[in-house]
Amino acid sequence: MRKVSLDDKYNLMDGQVYITGTQALVRAAVEQHLQDEAAGLKTACFISGYRGSPMHNLDKELWAAEQFLPSADIRFLPAVNEDLAATAIWGTQQVGIFGDAKYDGVYSLWYGKGPGIDRSIDAIRHAHSAGAAQHGGVLCVVGDDHPLSSTDSPAAHETLFADMRMPVLYPANVQEVVDYALYGWAMSRFTGSWVGYKLIPDTVDTTASILGNPQRLSIVTPNDVDIPAGGLGLRFPDTWKEYEERIERYKIPAAIGFGRANEINRVTHRCDKPRYGIVATGKAWTDVSQALRELGIDRAKASDLGITVLKIGMPYPADEEQFRSFADGLEEIFVVEEKHQLAEGQLKSALYGLPDGRRPKIIGRTDENGQHILPVFPEYSPDDVTRALAQRVAHFYSSDQSKARIAFLEARSKANEARKPLSVARLPYFCSGCPxxxxxxxxxxxxxxxxxxxxxxxxxxxxxxxxxxxxxxxxxxxxxxxxxxxxxxxxxxxxxxxxxxxxxxxxxxxxxxxxxxxxxxxxxxxxxxxxxxxxxxxxxxxxxxxxxxxxxxxxxxxxxxxxxxxxxxxxxxxxxxxxxxxxxxxxxxxxxxxxxxxxxxxxxxxxxxKRRRRKPGKMIDPPRRVLINDLVCEGCGDCNAKSNCLSVTPLDTTFGRKRQIDQSACNKDFSCVEGFCPSFVTILGGRPK
Ligand code: SF4
Ligand code: SF4
Structure with a gap:
């Protein structure tokens, strides 16, 4: 059996690597260094940003990987805040302009949660407009939380990147977290743009076995793209007025050309006589794949039925030519994307000029009657996609398997709807002993x-x-x-x-x-x-x-x-x-x-x-414990009121409800003893049995 080590995630460069989405970002930085080295480039990497769900772990993973960082020339600076990090990243792209650079380039990664990028747009827009260096490159990584499970505002930033005229990549799984980071830095170097990079909990807070061999990707530099005199990379001196024209005239087409050359958007289900098209962005593509499987439509069946799927890995900018070629001959296109209508809008715009009869019906956010096809709030589920797709293709496909699956999903959905809300809501609460x-x-x-x-x-x-x-x-x-x-x-x-x-x-x-x-x-x-x-x-x-x-x-x-x-x-x-x-x-x-x-x-x-520090002995664990003598306790609850502590728990006795201290959860802040209650007993030096 092959020897397995926890370090495999960063130094195994062949076979399968078991890795989390967050670690995949660190690995991508290591792989980029290897690629640059192989290409004869002396580069360094700079990572900076500010934590926040679902990007709450990148700093911890970088600290845990500290032994791997120096050999790959990776510098990590946890920033004071996100917008200051963005300006520091901007600085990395200026390293080559004063003639004193120690490296050929610095490829960088900015990261932040949804509200983190929101607050940083001034810095990011300026830095992106100025551009990325020829051997540098910037990934602007945002952790989007579509259903607001851990943030207080809905975060889905494809449209924000589009507003900044910044290409954006949206990996669908952990393998693509690494691959798209490598594509992203290459695209950033080629286009002279920052490249937006969208992660969600399904891709970053998850674990998978991925391919480790760096040669699995062969990144293509397009040769059919107009490059202005002076190139696309960050230049100095430069003038603000020229930024916009360079972005619109050259950088956006260059991003489309790069995406096309590297098939970042690609048809995953092909057929000779396509009639029904599905366009799915990022993780939505995995939902569509699951829906097709559940309906009994494998690739061969899809081909027989005329179902074709376009997977969008780069939500912006759209490759309009690709859209038109994909749409050719289709009756209908179903656009599956989360939160926004970015792909749908771009698709409609690309197809609007087609002659009647060659312009397929496009549905996405709503159907032809203006009805929502998939739930928008807080987010749709793969089950919703399965049910919607079954309905849309019902006029030319159904099977025993698909009928059984839909019946099952309908029954489950009805059962969920019929479920009575709990009479008590379990709200998050302070830890025991929380200040x-x-x-x-x-x-x-x-x-x-x-x-x-x-x-x-x-x-x-x-x-x-x-x-x-x-x-x-x-x-x-x-x-x-x-x-x-x-x-x-x-x-x-x-x-x-x-x-x-x-x-x-x-x-x-x-x-x-x-x-x-x-x-x-x-x-x-x-x-x-x-x-x-x-x-x-x-x-x-x-x-x-x-x-x-x-x-x-x-x-x-x-x-x-x-x-x-x-x-x-x-x-x-x-x-x-x-x-x-x-x-x-x-x-x-x-x-x-x-x-x-x-x-x-x-x-x-x-x-x-305190608990984390006490266990490995980094903080003194006070040799003191608090107990409640339930024979003395009158059950008045004053200790609960004084401490607000979850470790003061009810104890039902033959004399009525009393209180006790949950010794395994108690974090010893001793605020429960502030009530001067005679039932409290303080033990010095004792340990629970
Ligand atoms: S000492 Fe009291 S208030 Fe503090 S954590 Fe323990 S039970 Fe809670
Ligand atoms: S003790 Fe308080 S501050 Fe610390 S993690 Fe728990 S709730 Fe947060």
Missing amino acids: HNTSTRVPDGSRAIGGVGCHYMATYMDRNNMTHCHMGGEGLNWVGQEPFVETDHIFQNMGDGTYYHSGLLAIRACVAAESNITFKVLFNDAVAMTGGQPLDGPLTPQAIALQVYAEGVKKVVLVSDEPEKYSPHRGLPPGTQIEHRRALDRVQKELRAIRGVTVMIYDQTCAAE
Whole structure:
């Protein structure tokens, strides 16, 4: 049996490689280096961006792969935020213009979640307009979350790339995550453009066995594309006015030419006498493939029936010639794509000028009667595609298998619809011992605004935390409301990750607006929501205190579960108050009474992070445990109210419902003992049996 190693994912260059979609991006960077080396190019790679679902793991994978990065000259810089990362990537394409380059080129990868690219468009549009270097190349990787399963705004960015006139690739599976990255860098070099690159949870948060041999791809450079004098790559000096013309006149046709030469859009189901066409973009192609299989239509059957499928790997720009040739002789084309009508619109535009009789009916978002064919919100499922396709081809195909499958899917769908909603909703909740259990409380009569981070979950709870804003806009909703409402003051939650990303600017904006607001900067010493990454640079509660003081805030209070760590005379601005978290209510009342911008820094380490650090001995695990003596407990629930902790659980006894501590889930923040309850027993040095 072949020896297998966890390192195979990056150094096995033959056979099958078992790899996740995120690791596939790292592997692509390694493979690109090998390709460049083989071509006699001395290149380096630069990866930068900011985490966020579904791109929450790329930084962790790069750190885990650190032994492979130097030999492939890959530099990884976790950025302070996405738009600053984009400008750094722009810089990598300028390496060759001053005559001091150490490399022939730097190929780069920017990454971000949906809201991350949204905030960065200024930087990305500028950098893309300036272009990519001849031996560099840029992939602009966005993690789109179509059904909003882990983001708060629907993310599907093909149309945004199209708006920037940036070619975009959309891999359908993990193999294509690697292959399209390699195509993408090659396309970027050839066209002098940044290349958009769309990932979704189905491709990045998944694992597959892929082909490892780098020779599996033979990337073709087209020779039938017009190249202007001076080439398409980033040049210097250059003028802004020329960017647009170069993009429209040369770069877009070059991208189409590159896509065609490399069959990035390709007909996967061919037939001699096609009558029914399906156009499917990215992952939608796998849905269509599944639908055909479920209906009993293999490739031979599809050919007999006249069903042909065009797989779109490059949603923009469209190859209109390819569309016209694909459409020739078809009665109808069914466009399957998620969220947008980009392919459908481009297809209609390409075919509109065809003479009557040669222009097939096009359906996609809606059918010929304007009815939705596939659900749009939150997303359609492969089952939906199967049912829709069966209906569209029913006039020339059905079989026992397809009828049985549709009957099964209909029955399942009806059963799902008939299912009564649960009487209880299971909302996400803070981990046991999470600092936000305490820190997000507000005093009576006050309200807080949520933000991006685990603390957002406070808005689900009965504690007057309401509404939210985008990352880095904290406090500004209030600036807009303040002059027009009776309320005089607001609290605004802000995680330390957000503070470092862009939040400090929001505090500055509130100072500039002379707003009456108290920021609660929740320092939990990790970017908790995306898996506990370290902050992206040096940040301490003291540094935050000094920074906000310098911005002109009226008062800074540092609240901690370990206030003894701090001294007002060491590294804190004048007048900084240090308080135990027990004083939270009083502190907040004092701060809301001070007119202007005030800041409370709440310092307590993320409970999940504590657990991660304690296990390998990176943090002291306090030799202390809390138990509840159920014979003393009266079941009043005050410990639940004090701690808001999931590890304080009900215990049904013959004397009624009492409370107990779930010892395996308890993260030992000891906020449950704050209630002065006589049933609590603290054990020092003991271990659960
Ligand atoms: S000590 Fe109490 S509040 Fe803290 S995690 Fe354990 S049960 Fe929860
Ligand atoms: S991961 Fe950390 S910050 Fe997030 S809910 Fe859990 S304990 Fe709280």
